[in-house]
Amino acid sequence: MTVTAEPPVVAHPSEELTGVANILKRPTKTHGFWSWFTTVDHKKIGLLYIITGVIFFVFAGLEALLIRLQLAGPNGTILTADQYNQLFTMHGTTMVFLVGMPIAVGFGNYLVPLQIGARDVAFPRINMLGYWVFLFGGLFLYSGFLGWNAPNTGWFGYTPLSSTPESAGFLPGDGASYWTIGLIILGIGSTTSAINFITTCLNMRAPGMTLMRMPIFTWMLLIIAFLTLFAIPVVTAALVMVYMSREFGALFFTGAAGAEPLLYQHLFWLFGHPEVYILILPGMGIVSEILPVFSRKPLFGYTVMVFSGLAIGFLGWGVWAHHMFATGLGPVTVTAFSLATMTIAIPTGVKIFNWVGTVWGGSLSFTSPMLYSLGFIAMFTIGGLSGVTHSISPADTQQTDSYYVVAHFHYVLFGGLVFAIFGGMTFWFPKVYNRMMNEKLGKLGFWLMFIGFNVTFFPMHFLGLQGQPRRTYTYPEEAGWTTLNGIVTAGAFLIALSVLVFVINAFYSWKKGPVAGPDPWDARTLEWSIASPPPEYNFAEIPRVTSRDEFWHRKYTEDDEGRLVRLPAGAAPAIEEPRDDVHVHLPSPSYYPLILALGLPIMGYGAVYTTYWLVALGAIVFLFGLYGWAVEPDAE
Amino acid sequence: MTTTEPQLEPRHAHDLEDEAAVGTPFTNAKLGIWMFLSSDFMFFGAFIAAFLLYRSRPQPGVTLFDVVDIPFTSATSFVLLMSSLTMVLSLAAIRRGDMRRMRLWLVMTAVFGMIFLGGQIFEFTTFYREGFTLDGNLNGSTFFVLTGLHGLHVTAGIVWLGTLWMLSVQNRLTTHDEQKIEIAGLYWHFVDVIWIVIFMIVYLVPAPG
Numbered sequence: 001m002t003v004t005a006e007p008p009v010v011a012h013p014s015e016e017l018t019g020v021a022n023i024l025k026r027p028t029k030t031h032g033f034w035s036w037f038t039t040v041d042h043k044k045i046g047l048l049y050i051i052t053g054v055i056f057f058v059f060a061g062l063e064a065l066l067i068r069l070q071l072a073g074p075n076g077t078i079l080t081a082d083q084y085n086q087l088f089t090m091h092g093t094t095m096v097f098l099v100g101m102p103i104a105v106g107f108g109n110y111l112v113p114l115q116i117g118a119r120d121v122a123f124p125r126i127n128m129l130g131y132w133v134f135l136f137g138g139l140f141l142y143s144g145f146l147g148w149n150a151p152n153t154g155w156f157g158y159t160p161l162s163s164t165p166e167s168a169g170f171l172p173g174d175g176a177s178y179w180t181i182g183l184i185i186l187g188i189g190s191t192t193s194a195i196n197f198i199t200t201c202l203n204m205r206a207p208g209m210t211l212m213r214m215p216i217f218t219w220m221l222l223i224i225a226f227l228t229l230f231a232i233p234v235v236t237a238a239l240v241m242v243y244m245s246r247e248f249g250a251l252f253f254t255g256a257a258g259a260e261p262l263l264y265q266h267l268f269w270l271f272g273h274p275e276v277y278i279l280i281l282p283g284m285g286i287v288s289e290i291l292p293v294f295s296r297k298p299l300f301g302y303t304v305m306v307f308s309g310l311a312i313g314f315l316g317w318g319v320w321a322h323h324m325f326a327t328g329l330g331p332v333t334v335t336a337f338s339l340a341t342m343t344i345a346i347p348t349g350v351k352i353f354n355w356v357g358t359v360w361g362g363s364l365s366f367t368s369p370m371l372y373s374l375g376f377i378a379m380f381t382i383g384g385l386s387g388v389t390h391s392i393s394p395a396d397t398q399q400t401d402s403y404y405v406v407a408h409f410h411y412v413l414f415g416g417l418v419f420a421i422f423g424g425m426t427f428w429f430p431k432v433y434n435r436m437m438n439e440k441l442g443k444l445g446f447w448l449m450f451i452g453f454n455v456t457f458f459p460m461h462f463l464g465l466q467g468q469p470r471r472t473y474t475y476p477e478e479a480g481w482t483t484l485n486g487i488v489t490a491g492a493f494l495i496a497l498s499v500l501v502f503v504i505n506a507f508y509s510w511k512k513g514p515v516a517g518p519d520p521w522d523a524r525t526l527e528w529s530i531a532s533p534p535p536e537y538n539f540a541e542i543p544r545v546t547s548r549d550e551f552w553h554r555k556y557t558e559d560d561e562g563r564l565v566r567l568p569a570g571a572a573p574a575i576e577e578p579r580d581d582v583h584v585h586l587p588s589p590s591y592y593p594l595i596l597a598l599g600l601p602i603m604g605y606g607a608v609y610t611t612y613w614l615v616a617l618g619a620i621v622f623l624f625g626l627y628g629w630a631v632e633p634d635a636e
Numbered sequence: 637m638t639t640t641e642p643q644l645e646p647r648h649a650h651d652l653e654d655e656a657a658v659g660t661p662f663t664n665a666k667l668g669i670w671m672f673l674s675s676d677f678m679f680f681g682a683f684i685a686a687f688l689l690y691r692s693r694p695q696p697g698v699t700l701f702d703v704v705d706i707p708f709t710s711a712t713s714f715v716l717l718m719s720s721l722t723m724v725l726s727l728a729a730i731r732r733g734d735m736r737r738m739r740l741w742l743v744m745t746a747v748f749g750m751i752f753l754g755g756q757i758f759e760f761t762t763f764y765r766e767g768f769t770l771d772g773n774l775n776g777s778t779f780f781v782l783t784g785l786h787g788l789h790v791t792a793g794i795v796w797l798g799t800l801w802m803l804s805v806q807n808r809l810t811t812h813d814e815q816k817i818e819i820a821g822l823y824w825h826f827v828d829v830i831w832i833v834i835f836m837i838v839y840l841v842p843a844p845g
Contacts, residue, residue, distance in 0.1 A: 122664040195671045203667060205658045229675045237682030244781055249771035252686065252778070258693050259774055267682055630799060631808060 026632060027589045030536065038589035040124035041536060042109050045131050047432065049106025050425070052135055054503075056098040057418075059142070061499060063091040065492055072489040074477040084473035085152040086175060090141070092155030093179070096279065097186050098138045100413065101228075103421050104282035105130070105193050108221040111428070112197065114527035114534060115215040117206025117543040122199035124587040125629065126192050132597035133189030140601040141182035144175060151179035154471060156272065159253035159264040163245035176246060177608040180239045185600045187232045187239075194232075197225035206526075208545035212306070215525045216299060219306050220285030223313045227274045227281075230317075235271035238264055247610055262327060269320035277316040279413060280380075281309060283420030284351060287373045290427050291355055293523045294370035295362025296564075298549055301354045308347035308354075315344050325393045326400040334393045341391035348384055352377060367521075368442030372423025375450050379415025383408055386461070401471075404464025410457045422449070422502060429509065430516030434532040437513060441505035445498050452494025459484040459491075524552040537584040590632060596625025669819045673826045676789075680830050683785065684837060687778040692844035695773040701843035703766045705759070712755030713835050716790075719748030720828045723821045730814045738817065739804050745824065746797040749790050756787050779838065786834060789827045796820050 027038040039045060066087055070076040079087065113121055121127050144150035152175040153162040162179070164170040201222040205214070214222075242264070244250040251257040253264050292299045299305060321329060321337040329337075355377050364370070386408040390396045399405055422445075429437045468481050475481055519528040526543060527534070529551045547553045559565050599622025606614030660667060726741035760780070763769075770780045800820055803809040809816065 123668060126668075191672070191675055195668050195675075198671050199664050199667045203659045203662070203664050207658065209658055211658075229671055230678050233675050233677075233679035234682050237679050237686075240781065240785070241683075241686065244770070244777070250777035250781060251771065251774050252781075257774055258690075258695060260689065263686060263689060627799070631803070 027591060030589065035589065037594060038591055040120075040128050040587050040589055042113050042121045042124065042127060043432075043534060043536075043538075045127055046106045046108070046110030048131050049102045049109060049134070052131075052138070053099050053103035053106060056094050056102075056138060058499070060091050060094040060099060061496055063087045063094070065496060067091065068489040068492040070473060071475070071485050073486065074475055074479070074482055076474050079473060081473045082152065082172065083148060085154075085471075086145070086148060086150040088471055089151045089154050089175070089179070090145075093141065093151060093183075094138075095413070096155060096275065097183065098134075098141075100279040100417055101190060102134050104221070104224065104279070105134075105190075105197075107217075107282060107286065107421075107424055107428075108197060109193075110432070111527060112200060112218050112221055113204065114530070114538060115218045115525050116201065116204060116209050117526050117539060117545060118200065118204040119538050119542070119584060120204075120587060121196055122204055123192075123196045125590050125593050127196050128590065129593035129597055130189045130193035130196065132594050133185060133192070133600060136597050136601045137182055137185035137189060140185060140604050141178060144178040144182075149173045149175060149178070151175040151182070153179060156268055157239075157242065158268075159242060159245070159261050160255065163242045163253045163264070165246055165249060174608055177243065180243045180246070181604040181607050184236055184239050184243075185604055187236045188600065189597075190228050191232050194225040194228040197221055198229065201225070206539075206543050206545050209550075210545075212303065213545055213548045213550070216288040216302065216305055216309075217282070217285035220281040220288075220309055223309050224278045224281050227278050227313055227316065231271040231274040231278065234267055238267035238271070241267075243607070247607075262324070265324050265327065266320070269323045270317075272323065273320040274313075274316045276412075277312055280416050281312065283376065283417040284309070286420040286424040286427075287355065287376045288358075289525065290369045290373040290423055291358045292549075293427075293521050294365050294367055294373075295359050296522075297358060297362040298524075298552075299354070300357030300360075301350075302548060304350060305354055308350045311347040312344065315340065315347070319344060322391060322393075322396070325396045338391055338393045342388065345384065345388050345391075352381055352384070367426075368437070368439060368446050369423045369427035371443065371446045371450075372419045372426065375446065376416055376419040376423065379411055379419060379453070383411025383413075383415055386411065399464060401469055402464035403460040403468045403470060406470055407457050407460035407464060410453075410460070414453060414457065419449075422446075425502075425506075427521070428527075429506070430520045431527060431532050431534070433510055433513075434516050435509050435513030436516045436520060437509040438505050441501055441508070445501040445505060448494055448498035448501060452491050452496075452498055455491030456488050456495060457491070459488050463488070519551075522555075524549040526551050529554070537586060540584075590629070592625045592629035592632060594625075596622055596629065599623075599625060663815065665815060665819055666822075669822050673822065676826065677830075680782075680786070680833075683778070683782040684833065687782055687838060690774040690778050691841075693774060695775055697772045697776075698767040698769075699773065699775040699843075700763075700768060700779050700838070703763050703768045704839060705762075706839060708755070709759065709835065709839055712752050712759075713831065715748050715755075716752040716828055716831055719745045719752070720825050722748060723824050727814070727817050727821050730811060730817050733811045735804060735811065739801055742797055742801045742804070742817075746794050746801070749794045749797070749824075753787060753790055753794070756783065756790075760784075782838070783834065786827070786830060789830070793820075793824050793827050796823065 027035075029035045030039070030041070036044060036048065039048075066079060067084065070079045070084060109121070109127065113119065141151065151157075152173060153171065157176065157179055161171055162176040166174070166177075201214070201218060241250070241252040245252050245254070251259055253259050253261045255261060288299055288305060319337060319341045321333060322341045325334055325337075359374070386404070390399060390405070390408065426437050426442055429435070463481055463484050466479075466481060468475060468479070468485075475485075516532055518530060518532050521528070526545075529543070530539060543550070554567070556564050556566055599618045599620075601618075602621055603615050603618030606612065606616075606618055662670070722741045722744040726738050726745060729735075729737035729741060768779075769776050771777070797820060800809060800816060
């Protein structure tokens, strides 16, 4: 393509609008504040997901600090029992549905199209819908806090506690209704984004980007998209049953009517255990991208990594009942699920050995993303080992509902997922903002978090084995848990400090950080082969992919002895220069996904308070968004 | 590596024929709807499982087996099945470029769907009058939520078909848009298939004991 003097950058079709579509003209602005409300650009949506997720992470952290203040000493009086219930419920719900899942989806949104050499995702407007549904669903859940009316059943919402009608005086407030409706709304968002990711990964890859050349992070996103697709409807069904029982007197879980309260637990954990892998697999993907770059070696055993990810995805469906060992399932069931749970340790162990193999013999540079990744391996391994102790059912019946379990899942989800998220944010920051994050602050943040994390969660193992129960808002002095709880609370504040350091670092580096350029880490995958920040159209020319770690092989080759040799400049078109002559038809922004999403919380409030005119109003907003969407001219 | 010459060119420059076309043979929209339907399948699966779990437990009051009218429901089920036929005819018509017939079959499909829904509403009111209710016993809870959600799916399908019909009348839907009919059709057939499963499991399996 020759450079012409023509100025147009990106062509957005501006067709004549007729009829209904005239009510709102299709927006065209792609820059400025208001463009964020109508954007269908996967990179902007990805950032929206991540930034919103980090804000919810701060909320969840504040809830955790309040919980820890309450438990710092015996007979705490900072919170009432009911407030404590709401805080730990919302802490868990937030971390799972409003932090872990959306931030992973945010990384996926930003990176998957760049890593597979695509210009956008398969369904840009559905992608936009997913974000707004997530945001409104999250705000809907949090609106319960106005008047201390937030969800208070625990993030799992066990029946019959959650499903008994409020009039029975079983559980005060509308919390359980907020929780069921809020999770149904969030599930809609997750399902749309899963459909979008699957279609994008399967259909939008650049020529030559075969499945076994896909970067490992994209692979993990594809796997969790399938898990989300099949797990979310199961919990949605369970939530509908809870809602119908609570508001309309259905008897799904009423023991007096001969029902089986365990039905709910089976349905919930049939979702809940795949959900655990939905949370951790993206973290594994992020780490698998970072380690090779800073070890200057390809990922050890790429194929095995892909297949062990798939194995975790499959096996994850057959282990749900290990969350229910204490409910009296009977020896045969318990044994079967015990064994199935132990087998999960095999693909997980394979992954850990592969990470070690990646680092082994590499020329390592200990940048802060690398530190977070190494921290991930160590902490996740500890969490994995305590996880295996849960699979042994006699031991598990001792550990159930104690702080030992709290220690375990924080080691895998905080030591695993959150470390990976912070590592990933530091790693890709230069790509997004074209500025490096400050390394000194980055390392300070990492060590504060690493120490704070261990001070917080390691003593919980002991507390659990000494018998401190979860979800209990206070404890007597005679229990002898005072010292360790004090240490745990101090650790929690160290974590808070480390997050503060990260946030300050991010703002400071966003303004003042040194300019990064397209490929500051000498990295391996395609997103580094384009300008930072990536232009709106991503790739001026769709890349042709001929190997795994495509970008690396454009920069390096090997000599006779297998040593790395950098290709002379100009030997291969390694980095694509930004150009202003690209004529790419990109999908136009739209208002309608936002409007459609807005209908959902309105219907939600109507459902919580069984106010039918509000449901009708929400349905009208929803349908208006749907029809506007349907008649909006297509972008292509 | 056993090559003799230093390779100071991209290692992969030789195998450019390797740039095989990737992707599935399906369009994005079709792959997307299949994914959605597979997800929806799990949704119904949970309710069907709940129904099966409770159906043979002894329960107080009126159960489905006391009030069910199999010939009536068979008739409405037959109408719903026929609507899948008209849906196929509609798709065949737009593939021939015959928009008038396409619209006709679309309307027929929606009307069949409405007859089915009308039958369901009639059935629900009859059941309630005879004392078989949502909050009466487990059988009622599982039955009404399962079939009610199926009814909601049929309603959504009717709205979808009606929208396509309206767009076609306004000339916003042309012969190029056959995929839009096909995708609505996939959803419609899915709702039918789910009904076949529900009809057999809920209605046709004889009363326990």
